[in-house]
Amino acid sequence: MNYPSKIIQETVEQLSKLPGIGKKTALRLTLFLLRQPEEFVKPIAESLLWLKSQAKVCQRCCNIADYDLCNICSNPKREQHIICVVKDVQDVLAIESTHFYTGLYHVLGGLIDPVAGIGPDKINLSQLLQRIKHEPISEVIFALNATIEGDITIHYVAKRIQSIRDVKMTTISRGIPVGGELEYVDETTLGRSLQHRVTL
């Protein structure tokens, strides 16, 4: 398309790099931003610049953090003997919003997927095994997507944990629909599936 100005074209091209935003939506956003005052647009741009430089990965659980440890790992009120293993940060947020869980997390950053070539070395598994070795963990809860990849990951990770020492391992109950993605489940269902977790 023939844009009326180079900066419009540049902004449209930049915004349409974002997932789910096509050229037409990008143009709408650009023209919307153009109508807003400087004080509206500048903080959006600045937050993006800060995002990459300020966000860290928690040294303990691989969650996103402002400092070396995330909010949850550095909170002494959280139960230090339970780890909830999740795929990614969205899942931590989804479980936190249920207010049913007061333990710690471990963010795998992905699921084992042999078809896509994602092996155990591509997820944050070694960090989890280190924690099982050195921390007073008495229970590991698997809160992974109810998909084939989720099941493969639970099976593999559970076996590796068992090879280190005896820990109680549970999985959230399949109140969540089979084939469903964790982050879309409503809070009540997700909360209940944490309460009714079953021993592996």
Next chain:
Amino acid sequence: MNYPSKIIQETVEQLSKLPGIGKKTALRLTLFLLRQPEEFVKPIAESLLWLKSQAKVCQRCCNIADYDLCNICSNPKREQHIICVVKDVQDVLAIESTHFYTGLYHVLGGLIDPVAGIGPDKINLSQLLQRIKHEPISEVIFALNATIEGDITIHYVAKRIQSIRDVKMTTISRGIPVGGELEYVDETTLGRSLQHRVTL
């Protein structure tokens, strides 16, 4: 929601200020950006910063411009005696993409809407009347939305132009669906409605 880090929370809040982007989409975009390299994220932020400082309004037709005049007004190959009156910049882009039109534009920036309290003083009408007075315009094409506001605007603007001098005035043919918005029409229909424009 309890975000794992302040910069995540800040970015989600900033992105969800954009129209059509809720908290959940903003979080997806934020976590997506977090996984991208610096070279991916920085240009997005910079284009937003430049947008407000660099984009200008064309002194002649009120289109968006890089300099005092927009690409179209400063192009001597465009027919200088026809003005196509449109609501906004999206409509200029829609008509340009048909490749049926080689004249000039005038961007009103809005339509007269008595119900919403938008009078003739809130649109770029005085600039258009000045052009009718001082430029060698022989035809004014109205390419406005086929809505009540569009019709009211055509009626009012045509009367004001007539009070200045005799100019041929046309409107794009209603090949576009009644009640429809200009920017969603397919290019062929829009192009044909320009070719088959009817004298007012």
